[in-house]
Amino acid sequence: MPASETIEGTAHLNFEEFSQGDSLLHQADPRIKVIMAAAFAGTVAMNQSFKVLLASLVVASVLIALARLERQEVSRRLFVVNGFVALLWLILPFTFPGSPLFSLGPLTATHEGVRYTAAITLRTNAIILATIALLGTSSVFQLIHALRHLRIPIKLVQIFFFCYRYISVIEQEYHRLHNAMRVRCFRPRTSIHTYKSYAYLVGMLLIKSYEHSQRVYQAMLCRGFRGEYPVYRHFHLQRRDLLYLATMGIILAGLVVLGNVG
């Protein structure tokens, strides 16, 4: 292997970079945050009015400001999401029927098309920002715990827990196997050999993680696991959590009214 090439992947992926912090939103009850995120996303997704979408983008930006997250990382994520939106901008303004705005060769962009695409852009960004601000500020385990309180079936909650636990295990195993292939001079190309090697890699990954999960599960059963996870840090609903919930309710009601008036 050339010296310039490094063996990557030994560092552990950090999925929860936003969950550390002491802002208002970090301290809020995860149950309240899950409800707020779902209600906000639902309301915004159902709305077509331009004014409402602008207003919800403002609300989402306020939430992001309240969460006091690292700006760079937030913009990086927005950038990724807006890649798809950019693709829509290349096509939708020209395929949407309506009064012509400008022409590029044989293509004609319409007023309605530009408006429609702009609405999608606002909607996407508003929901994404709110999701980051509300859900990113809790750890995944807190969120899953919150789901349990919100009456999600226990089997689904267990799949969530185990799945999240095994993502890092499988990810590390993948890098271990991949590095083992690379030290044996494996070079990924567009060839049957490459796909075959990746197929065996995936197969090995599945078997190893399956066996690992079986061992862990049996060990859990031996220690009296009955499907419930004992929790020592319980959620405590505080007055300010109810205040957040009420504020969000009023804002959403306001958005709906604004949509019906305008």
Added chain:
Amino acid sequence: MHISEGVLSPPVLIAGGVLAVAGVTAGLKQTETDQIPKVAVLSSAFFVASLIHVPVGPTSMHLVLNGITGLLLGWAAFPAIFVGLALQAILFQFGGLTTLGVNTFNMAFPAVLCFYLFSPLLRRENRSWNVTAGVASGVLAILMSALLIGLSLVFTGQSFLRVAQIAVVAHTPIMVVEGILTGFCVLFLKKVKPELLVPSSSRRRDTS
């Protein structure tokens, strides 16, 4: 493979949500408690697959693996894929909260279909049938998902037709790759750990 937040129309989002809830409920009902780790492992594998990039010509694409998820899990593919997608939405904002239902259905329904069509072939002790089952489910799962994604877009608005066509065509290379990959993967599993190929929803415990 994901449709992101804010694009689809409310009727499509709601229809997707209802279908996904039905599928997840059916999947959970068929999952015995002792099968939960297996479903969860497949769920995390589905999540990690999106981080594995394989070369396709000059670019690379990430794996999807919904075909093999279907073959291994049957109806339990619904909860597995739902959880994988939910975590991707929360952690990286791939897909999204409101599109979770649509995305789950678009990827899990083809998986379940592959299970019904091809998993009987896996039980035969004949390598060529096994490979056929693997290749066919790899190809069909991606093809169906791409078509469903296209349909979701077209149902949102006729003007999405072009976008939908591009989305379907863009899936062709990964369709071929997943077909080859799933074929080999099935052979490998059959040789190394055949009990993994028995879907969780069709196995009943014979000892108590």
